[in-house]
Amino acid sequence: MNLIIQSEARPDGILVITVNSPAKYNALSIQALHELEEQLDEARQNQAIRALLLTGAGEKAFVAGADIGEFKEMPSSESRAFAEAGQRVLEKLEAMPIPVVAAVNGFALGGGCELALACHLRVASINAQFGLPEVKLGIIPGYGGTQRLTQLVGRGKALELILTGNPIGAEEAQRIGLVNHVVPLAELLPFSLQLLGQMVARAPRALASALAAVAAQGKPDGYQVEAAAFEACCQTEDFREGVAAFLEKRPPVFTGR
Structure with a gap:
């Protein structure tokens, strides 16, 4: 086939x-x-x-x-x-x-x-x-x-x-x-x-979190889904790398962690 x-x-x-x-x-x-x-x-x-x-x-x-x-x-x-x-x-x-x-x-x-x-x-x-x-x-x-x-x-x-x-x-x-x-x-x-x-080129976990949050639009817990995803992203190595890269004026190197 x-x-x-x-x-x-x-x-x-x-x-x-x-x-x-x-x-x-x-x-x-x-x-x-x-x-x-x-x-x-x-x-x-x-x-x-x-x-x-x-x-x-x-x-x-x-x-x-x-x-x-x-x-x-x-x-x-x-x-x-x-x-x-x-x-x-x-x-x-x-x-x-x-x-x-x-x-x-x-x-x-x-x-x-x-x-x-x-x-x-x-x-x-x-x-x-x-x-x-x-x-x-x-x-x-x-x-x-x-x-x-x-x-x-x-x-x-x-x-x-x-x-x-x-x-x-x-x-x-x-x-x-x-x-x-x-x-x-x-x-x-x-x-x-x-x-x-x-x-x-963006942080993989941030992309996945954004997709999940947008998918929750219109649902009763949509804002809670967004807040929880925001919190989870703030705990990642990629978040720290993104902030450091911004302050150091260089491209970030995201790893998905």
Whole structure:
């Protein structure tokens, strides 16, 4: 069986994960979800991995959606388990304690849009398109799209996109807050890697704490999570190194301790 999810660990600590099924516009099949989950589990256990870049193979699609052929063969009795399996993988992606950037190089539709939404940041090529067209098939997003899109762009805009099923371009996606940056296709990977490189240069435990604190936004204990994370960071060697480097006017050398 050929692997759909391919990965490359770079010397700078960035793991590049590519959905590689261009003949199917990098459709997010069940096999692809299983392989992605395995990659995420391995990356979480590998302290040498400091950040993750997720992209699609080719120049047409990031991930154009789920594999519709699998939908056709799926009994309705298995539909909830199907959605929950996809949600589990995307929840793991969102909960990664390292920065995760989606480099969206074309179509990000349906499950592909939901995959991008689960990443911490999104950089899009100028030709990218985003959409949740599930209502055109008589269903709704099932991998967390109704929740994450609403969190990012607000209830009104999310409802418009979900209820019409119409896609939007990269610049409109940036305007409404779905995308952080829009760049030419040729600059997509270099820009995304440079952005992650800035984060890799920061203190690892501070990054993980910041991600956890932001994830607690809107929860009853959100402020307590932030305060506890702040306290934990203040007890690290990296905090002492950061302060010393600032006072000595030199770049800090963080160790993750």
